Amino acid sequence: MSTKNCEHEFFMSDSDLFSLYSSGGLEKTILMFKGLLTQDILVVLAEMLTNNLSNDPRQKTTKKMFSIFVELAQNIHRYSAERFVVEGKDVGAGIVLVNEFKTYYTLISGNVIDNEKLQVLKNNIEQINNMDEESLKNYRKDKLKQKREEGDKGAGVGLIDIARKSSRQIELRIKELENNKSFISFYILLEKEL
């Protein structure tokens, strides 16, 4: 007789997994990943994503997609409040989702952040969304010339690059959680360029 028990309380129920599976819109999801965004995983996901773009002979959309995806994933890596140490490196966790529609792609990323960082992020997005192409270009150059803040490995231009390469304004959604934390998500639209 088997001694293995089948105790369902250890797992999510089947319907939970199905709701997750179908939430991206079954046939449209070209990539969904939740977990630690290590450099190795980022490389695999970015290559997988851009190798699979259909009908992009001049690679215009592919290059933009690659760039937006890397910036979103590295923002999670740097700024997620859910952090783990992997092979001696401090890594952030989050979720990324890429869907394909007839004339465009959507890229969505999400992670938890401390509420104290929310206001700066909101202001930054609002400022970027209100800029035209020329102002974004100049703003980016100012940021590249600025001295780095202590301990910041980023350049502060990831969101500017996302805004310049995407086809609509960056949409930031915020869901408040407990313990002074919030779940933030970026919604990015990229039109197919033929």
Add this chain to the structure above:
Amino acid sequence: MESLHIDESKFTMAVDFNTEKGLCIMSGNSYPEDAISFFEPLNRWLSQYICEVNKPLTVEIKLNYLNSSSSKCFMDIFDLLDDYHQDGGNVHVKWFYQEDDDEIKEAGEELLEDMSFNFEYVEI
């Protein structure tokens, strides 16, 4: 002064800095999460070359893709080369881009347009 060689990886570029010839070639992808650490030895070599060797320097850059934090590191390098040029150093930068690759071409233009040293864009 010794030369610097860094092997290419999927997300970091190959660096071949021949200090005898005064030629520094970088090629590949650049999207490390921690770009500052990757660029640190290159900055050190360039600074040392400027201080100790003090001869003409040609820099060739052939990229497929660079992320935003690598862009900032390139801006740091070009600022360093600009100072060298203003102090009388001979600097020449060649920024290569694949035909049709507007992303890389524009990235180079935005980094180089205010620099005082000689630079050119080369289609490959």
